[in-house]
Amino acid sequence: AQTVTQSQPEMSVQEAETVTLSCTYDTSESNYYLFWYKQPPSRQMILVIRQEAYKQQNATENRFSVNFQKAAKSFSLKISDSQLGDTAMYFCAFTHTGANSKLTFGKGITLSVRP
């Protein structure tokens, strides 16, 4: 069974600065995907970024980028130029490939961006 660990329950960052959210996972699968989801106070789950395990290049989406270390089973999210709208809970998630694939979530981290 796979597990996803987010060990920091809360973080705070000053507006315009950079923050990194940590995530580690454990799996025996070789083909899988990793995700970061954002959950603002509206409660909606929003996909931030996706990483395919077979790709060595780290994914980037505008101000969001990941540091994917496959051997270490680490998948951290870097948010550059933090904005007030980035205040949210962030979840790291894992799924193996296949029709029956299930999404396993970490416990989440609450990020606060200070003005």
Place this chain on the structure above:
Amino acid sequence: NAGVTQTPKFQVLKTGQSMTLQCAQDMNHEYMSWYRQDPGMGLRLIHYSVGAGITDQGEVPNGYNVSRSTTEDFPLRLLSAAPSQTSVYFCASKTAGGPYEQYFGPGTRLTVT
């Protein structure tokens, strides 16, 4: 495209009552799933379905029933509500193949008193 819709948005039940949380998607996704979100626990999978007529249990299935008679709909039934089922419930869907991200509904906040 409405995406994934859920009704109701909020619900209060008394212990022992039953109810159905509705979920529908208009993206022709084969895979649909239900999660519950509790403080400090992340999202945990309750039940999932890989197609009409096929359902399976997730991590926390006790006290919940599902069925999948159409591709579009995947209702979640609480048979006899308990205070431990107070939670936020999310429905999600995805295609059977890649790229594997799931699309979430807006959630239902359920309180059982």
